[in-house]
Amino acid sequence: MPAVTFSDPALRSPHPRLGSAVSLTGVAKEYGTGEAKVTALRSVDLDLPYGELVLLVGPSGCGKTTLISIVAGLLDASEGEVEVLGQNLTRMGGGRKVRFRGENIGFVFQQYNLLPSLTAAENASVPLLVAGWDRKKAVAKAGELLTAVGLGDRLKSFPNQLSGGQQQRVAIARALVHDPRLLVCDEPTAALDAASGRTVMTLIRQVAVEADRAVIVVTHDSRVYDFGDRIVFMSDGRIEKVEARQPARDVAPS
Amino acid sequence: MNWVALKMLTGDKAKYFGIVFGVGFAALLMAQQSSIFCGLMRNTTSQIRDVQGADLWVMDRNVQFVDDVKPLSENDLYRVRGVPGVKWAVRLYKGQGRARLADGNFQQMLILGLDNATLVGAPGPARIVHGNIEDLRQPDAVFIDEFGWRYLFKDEPFVPGRKTLELNDKRAVIVGMCKCSPTFQTFPILYCTYSQAVQFIPQERKTLSFVLAKADPDVPPAEVCRRIDVQTGFKALTDDEFFWTTIRYYLQRTGIPINFGITVALGFFVGCAIAGQTFYLFTIENLKQFGALKAMGVGNLRLVRMIMLQALVVGVIGYGIGVGGAALFGYVFERVVKSAPPAFYFPWQILVVTGGAVVVIVTLAALVSMRRVLVLEAGVVFR
Numbered sequence A: 001m002p003a004v005t006f007s008d009p010a011l012r013s014p015h016p017r018l019g020s021a022v023s024l025t026g027v028a029k030e031y032g033t034g035e036a037k038v039t040a041l042r043s044v045d046l047d048l049p050y051g052e053l054v055l056l057v058g059p060s061g062c063g064k065t066t067l068i069s070i071v072a073g074l075l076d077a078s079e080g081e082v083e084v085l086g087q088n089l090t091r092m093g094g095g096r097k098v099r100f101r102g103e104n105i106g107f108v109f110q111q112y113n114l115l116p117s118l119t120a121a122e123n124a125s126v127p128l129l130v131a132g133w134d135r136k137k138a139v140a141k142a143g144e145l146l147t148a149v150g151l152g153d154r155l156k157s158f159p160n161q162l163s164g165g166q167q168q169r170v171a172i173a174r175a176l177v178h179d180p181r182l183l184v185c186d187e188p189t190a191a192l193d194a195a196s197g198r199t200v201m202t203l204i205r206q207v208a209v210e211a212d213r214a215v216i217v218v219t220h221d222s223r224v225y226d227f228g229d230r231i232v233f234m235s236d237g238r239i240e241k242v243e244a245r246q247p248a249r250d251v252a253p254s
Numbered sequence B: 001m002n003w004v005a006l007k008m009l010t011g012d013k014a015k016y017f018g019i020v021f022g023v024g025f026a027a028l029l030m031a032q033q034s035s036i037f038c039g040l041m042r043n044t045t046s047q048i049r050d051v052q053g054a055d056l057w058v059m060d061r062n063v064q065f066v067d068d069v070k071p072l073s074e075n076d077l078y079r080v081r082g083v084p085g086v087k088w089a090v091r092l093y094k095g096q097g098r099a100r101l102a103d104g105n106f107q108q109m110l111i112l113g114l115d116n117a118t119l120v121g122a123p124g125p126a127r128i129v130h131g132n133i134e135d136l137r138q139p140d141a142v143f144i145d146e147f148g149w150r151y152l153f154k155d156e157p158f159v160p161g162r163k164t165l166e167l168n169d170k171r172a173v174i175v176g177m178c179k180c181s182p183t184f185q186t187f188p189i190l191y192c193t194y195s196q197a198v199q200f201i202p203q204e205r206k207t208l209s210f211v212l213a214k215a216d217p218d219v220p221p222a223e224v225c226r227r228i229d230v231q232t233g234f235k236a237l238t239d240d241e242f243f244w245t246t247i248r249y250y251l252q253r254t255g256i257p258i259n260f261g262i263t264v265a266l267g268f269f270v271g272c273a274i275a276g277q278t279f280y281l282f283t284i285e286n287l288k289q290f291g292a293l294k295a296m297g298v299g300n301l302r303l304v305r306m307i308m309l310q311a312l313v314v315g316v317i318g319y320g321i322g323v324g325g326a327a328l329f330g331y332v333f334e335r336v337v338k339s340a341p342p343a344f345y346f347p348w349q350i351l352v353v354t355g356g357a358v359v360v361i362v363t364l365a366a367l368v369s370m371r372r373v374l375v376l377e378a379g380v381v382f383r
């Protein structure tokens, strides 16, 4: 795969072996003020390495989405230090953060969020278009990724012609097309049936996990726990425990 | 990303057509109504434009517009001739007469009586359709305008001398036909000599409607106007001044501008409402997509550009449909309705003003939508 060209080399993070992919220290997050104040995160410390698929699990409302939003630079922490891919997000300005996201982070959403008027290949090419790629080249590159996730024959299909599982695979191709250093997935299987969910998780394991990339998958679906190299258990805005799971690498596609 | 913006816009056919329709409808209504308004206003000045050959119109002080005739006396003509800088000055009769048609019916006619010696004010060769203007010197001779002929005699071919009218018990023989600008009152127009004209109307004490004057070549017409004013107390206006004086009168003293203004404003507001509403709905429906783009590294500035591009595209297409439709209306109307003079004038100013209004409409629509997208937190994509 040809490397994505970045407009600002300073934004490209240092080599993986130089540190953690994600490093949170004393991170807290509150929504609203006064009566309406909700504390979503309380003093979270977390270190995540490159080359692993990390599952972030816990009951609904425990702060998982808030945590990955902060990690992905979509949300500012109320307190604490946030370092992602060697960059300190706490002190990064808004415009820089937008570019940081565009160049380094891939997103997979629960609701896919594909553009309905774009074909599968065009949808998957969007991060490259954001980076300023020529459209033809971008769509061709997206086609390669779609082939890798098993949709080589659906390049020209529109989202409404695809099943939920297929749409999520397009979303995975889109999240990886620009070769990001961090992939965040929020409940990628929540809208899918069990079989499609397993297919999607298998794909993420197979095509997303690489030595210089960190993958974080938020889920409250215990059926997919065995896909993680590491599971971070959360409850009520805190991290309960972090569990490393060796056998995870051997999960076979179903 | 511009390409993505256009795909988003055209992907939702129903909304896309809705927005374009809103803009197009507004542009059509504004351009078409403005054109009719301009046409009507312009038609009030048709005799000012059609009476050619002189520099100045001299009239009573209190004349407010071209149809507001307050006759002068024969002596007044000589006083004008005596003003230094006036090269020549001649009579013009302009008034209405009642013609009895062959079938016994009556019809109001506009009569233009030209100076017997010089025929100053007569239509130029380019406007003569049948006959020779010198034929007006024959007894009882009149020229009629094209619309008037068609109004009175339908599709009958023109034959000089074949048709006669009766005005004030005097015979008028139609010896020629000429083109005239469409008029406001739409009455048929008769050209004849001054002495003939005064016979076509009931006896009146004073019949000199206007004095047409030419300025000496070395004196600017404005200076001659001033001298006439000082020396005779009459009002002297150039064609252009008389044109605008007349239009100003109609603008100020009739309900025409207000009524057209209301229709044009309605077009504008309805266009704003339809286009703004649909554009807003379109944006709201795509809010999640915009959020996803934000998450994927599309900054606010680029989102603004995308939305502006979408607005620009619907603006340009809607504008094209609107002014195209208005122009088509004018074209078809002029060809289909043969007997009535058209009241449709489409100057470039209407294109500009309509364009400006369309820019306002799509900008407002875009701003309303943009606000929602700009305040949108990228985090919304996870919800």
Ligand SMILES: Nc1ncnc2c1ncn2[C@@H]1O[C@H](COP(=O)(O)OP(=O)(O)O)[C@@H](O)[C@H]1O
Pocket (backbone or CB within 6 Å): A031, A032, A038, A039, A040, A058, A059, A060, A061, A062, A063, A064, A065, A066, A067
């Ligand atoms: N934008 C927001 N405004 C106010 N409260 C919020 C907002 N987003 C999340 N919360 C609250 O923060 C807590 C954590 O939410 P979230 O991170 O979405 O949890 P999870 O993803 O684990 O379900 C919840 O109590 C939720 O109601």
Ligand SMILES: [Mg+2]
Pocket (backbone or CB within 6 Å): A064, A065, A066
């Ligand atoms: Mg959540």
